[in-house]
């Protein structure tokens with residue numbers, strides 16, 4: 033970033049950068065607090081809000097996509113009209129998907145259990 | 158081509174709006190601004206402008222819709238007075254913080270209560286810290302000229318701020334005045350086409366505007382607004398010079414009237430400056446070196462220019478057409494005293510509150526002010542710092 | 551009617567990473583509405599409230615389309631300004647693309663403080679869709695009552711106290727007020743019935759002129775039910791006829807869903823903490839009064855819709 037130059041008036045009006053960082057100076061940030069990168073909230077992770085996580089059971093799933101429809105966080109990813117995966121970076125673990133699933137193909141599993149399983153797998157390797 | 162015409166201030170402003178031909182105007186009627194809305198509506202109804210006119214249901218919505226329109230990429234305007242401006246208060250700040258170049262005439266009228274419809278500057282002063290540029294106009298000519306320049310100032314890429322163009326209610330808005338208007342094409346070329354940089358209707362570049370700004374970023378965006386205001390000081394002068402080329406009338410940040418050798422000076426906004434200049438002339442004929450300073454721009458505050466213009470005077474009277482109820486004088490008084498402080502040359506500065514609710518400012522009043530200043534200059538003594546002119550006391 | 555298989559192929563325009571509470575109804579409602587706009591260009595306007603403060607925390611935006619927030623009470627005026635700009639710029643050939651305009655407001659921003667601005671926008675006939683995300687209180691400021699808060703609800707400004715048992719006034723019928731503007735389309739829907747939301751959003755987006763949709767969008771924090779149960783609780787609001795699904799198209803009222811049997815209001819009230827005090831012994835008359843209110847409103851609605859005004863069989 034070019035240093036602030038009071039004689040370059042336009043500079044002080046703010047920038048149009050798509051990548052605002054907290055370490056930027058006032059004149060490096062976007063003008064008026066505009067955001068030029070639509071949907072960049074997906075780079076902000078809300079997955080660590082979760083204490084229980086939805087786990088998909090492929091065998092049971094009938095691909096009705098009700099879970100996709102009712103996730104408030106767009107964290108059920110569908111591909112070509114079928115359940116693809118959960119977006120654990122953003123899933124907040126609200127449990128709605130599991131509740132609306134007509135065939136109980138989603139289990140809500142506490143994160144500490146997932147951790148335990150991970151640890152166990154690590155030991156094995 | 159210039160034509161001399163007889164118009165009221167409101168007609169002159171409406172004429173300027175017609176020639177600017179904005180994309181969107183959203184406005185609501187209020188005395189003494191009403192005529193602007195009515196006249197402009199007739200321009201719309203008769204196809205004399207291409208503007209989308211939104212006859213909103215309140216001034217809050219007028220400014221809100223203007224914000225939406227400007228954010229959408231349109232050249233947008235509104236117009237109001239007094240209570241209307243007070244109702245807009247919240248969104249005027251937002252227009253400024255969103256850096257939207259909305260031009261809006263304000264026909265100055267006293268704020269309620271008690272309810273009153275006549276001139277004072279309490280409406281404009283209420284928004285002096287909102288982040289909008291404030292231009293003041295002595296007469297219909299200046300109101301017309303300010304409107305046209307305001308578009309260029311507001312839309313300048315270094316500025317991108319709303320501009321409020323003030324003129325005195327009834328005194329200027331309703332009095333017939335002779336002024337010179339430019340032809341449509343000259344105005345159209347001067348204001349040019351508005352090219353927005355960031356706008357909602359840019360299908361290829363979606364943008365989020367008016368976002369939630371917490372303690373980690375809000376401060377920085379406020380600092381940017383200050384920078385835009387600083388830039389405005391220069392841009393206003395540049396635009397004023399360019400305007401001189403098409404009109405023969407040049408505008409700066411202030412008008413310094415006979416201040417070069419003045420001992421005593423009055424600082425005053427809008428129409429009262431005309432009265433003050435007349436009195437100064439009279440006194441000069443009697444050997445008193447009187448001058449007048451008329452800030453044309455009140456926000457950003459032209460501190461350097463004012464300091465320069467007043468540095469040689471011995472006593473200054475700031476005339477405020479608004480109260481602050483601080484018990485320490487009017488709003489402009491505080492600004493001017495603050496400005497002169499750095500000179501450290503013991504200029505005596507006093508304050509006169511005048512004309513509230515449309516109370517007449519008479520020649521005798523201004524003569525009295527200059528007489529007081531002469532006494533202060535001679536004795537070096539100030540008996541009363543804040544006085545009221547034309548009050549039954 | 552499109553299937554979820556088809557709808558899931560539409561690009562997501564309200565993305566994850568927003569900061570609404572886990573399980574917030576607003577996330578569901580907004581996704582449904584934007585999904586119905588498919589691939590058209592949209593500008594979203596938004597009133598201050600949970601949705602706005604959670605979705606555009608600088609420097610992040612959850613909106614993958616143009617978005618504007620102005621203030622709390624002026625989403626209607628703001629979006630009408632954008633729409634006017636669109637008409638002006640289109641007329642002058644400065645833009646070529648087509649756009650849809652959708653404004654979201656909470657019940658506070660719509661029923662209460664923003665009602666005037668919305669009414670003005672509707673009366674002026676802008677080509678916009680205004681969506682009220684009704685969670686029946688001012689959630690963003692900590693669950694205060696609004697004119698959408700139902701009778702009896704415990705909120706922080708209508709607390710269930712020793713003398714006064716929650717909100718004392720009936721809910722305002724905003725959808726009817728909007729219909730009274732003689733706009734081409736006004737509808738009431740609830741997230742539990744996604745087909746209904748989808749159909750209504752599509753109609754609203756297609757109609758020429760102003761359209762209004764009132765969506766029941768529960769807030770687990772303010773309503774105090776078990777978060778995963780959002781669809782169930784919303785369904786109960788519809789089944790108990792507390793929140794009927796209807797639409798008013800060019801002045802013609804139409805009921806979109808008629809419960810098969812009489813489900814007493816207790817079923818809706820009971821799972822929610824905000825109504826808990828009503829179930830204390832001695833408060834039976836309060837529930838009875840609420841039931842009467844629901845039944846009377848239902849009968850009046852049926853009449854408006856040209857249906858026989860009768861209660862469902864018990």
Ligand SMILES: Cc1ncc(C[n+]2csc(CCOP(=O)(O)OP(=O)(O)O)c2C)c(N)n1
Nearest residue numbers: 598599600622656657658659687688689690
């Ligand atoms: C003029 C004004 N008054 C009050 C507020 C404070 N405020 C912000 S959001 C809000 C309540 C929002 O409630 P609602 O519209 O129902 O939306 P919700 O958060 O419930 O979705 C209030 C009172 C404000 N921002 N502006």
Ligand code: SF4
Nearest residue numbers: 103123124126127129
């Ligand atoms: S738990 Fe909630 S947030 Fe996570 S995928 Fe399911 S519905 Fe979405």
Ligand code: SF4
Nearest residue numbers: 093094096097099133
């Ligand atoms: S709701 Fe259940 S069955 Fe339907 S797609 Fe999701 S996981 Fe599969």
Ligand code: SF4
Nearest residue numbers: 570571574600689769
């Ligand atoms: S408080 Fe309620 S409405 Fe607000 S984000 Fe949380 S769940 Fe949603």
Ligand SMILES: [Mg+2]
Nearest residue numbers: 656657687689
């Ligand atoms: Mg609410």
